[in-house]
Amino acid sequence: MMADLLMFHGRECPHCHRMMPRVEQLEAETGVRFDKREVWHDEANQDLMRSYQDVLKAKCGGQLRVPAFLNPGEQGRPLRRSRLREAQGLGPQAVVASVRDVLRDARRGPDGITAGRFADDRTLRSAQG
């Protein structure tokens, strides 16, 4: 089955470690599939991430940061952002909800890209009740 989204991650990146179980849970719950590419230990994956650098850098502080999610067919404007660090204070379900919302946005129309560290403000606020 073809993956829906690309995920670039680093083996020694703590954010990626924290995000990975959420992504796997999301895959199990929704059927969305991620093509997970480790970048620091795989030159081909680095090259692949660099091939998207124009869109990634524009949305990720001008740098190639991980984790980063990309819908390779739909590259466009940035999502609303808040720091995932805020989400880390929430329970796993709320985090998954926020990630799901980000990914829903990531798959919609031209909104094709985000950095995994960011989540949607509105979703987090509602998750916090």
Next chain:
Amino acid sequence: MKKRYWRCFVCNDIHYGIAPPELCPTCKVLNAYVEISAAEARKILGLGADTTMTPDEFRAAIERFASANEFRVNPDRERVDLLLKGIFENEGRYGLKFCPCRIRTKSWEEDLRIVCPCHFTIHETYKGIKDGECWCGLFVRRT
């Protein structure tokens, strides 16, 4: 302005910048720096007895660096250990202590910006944020 290499003619300290320091920070001699080539600088820097650093030495170095600043090394030891592992694997593979949470663009100027410690105080994850941290979380603002 282009950065160049400078050597203290007394103690062989090397400085890389657009201008040399007036006072050598090691031997305290005034106006001691003369411009040298990058090749000379590499030779001088590479011939020292202690040209490598262990993760523990690097941890001590960044703790000294942070002690004079408004941030500190993250107290989460497990996270720091993971980051140091990545930083040293990157140094072994690519020659510099690149951040494990970003990748190289292969532009020399851009890639110098992700060498740890990077200039994270200008990043959106730190600047103006009460409990800000660098992108990878190795450094966190003192609260």
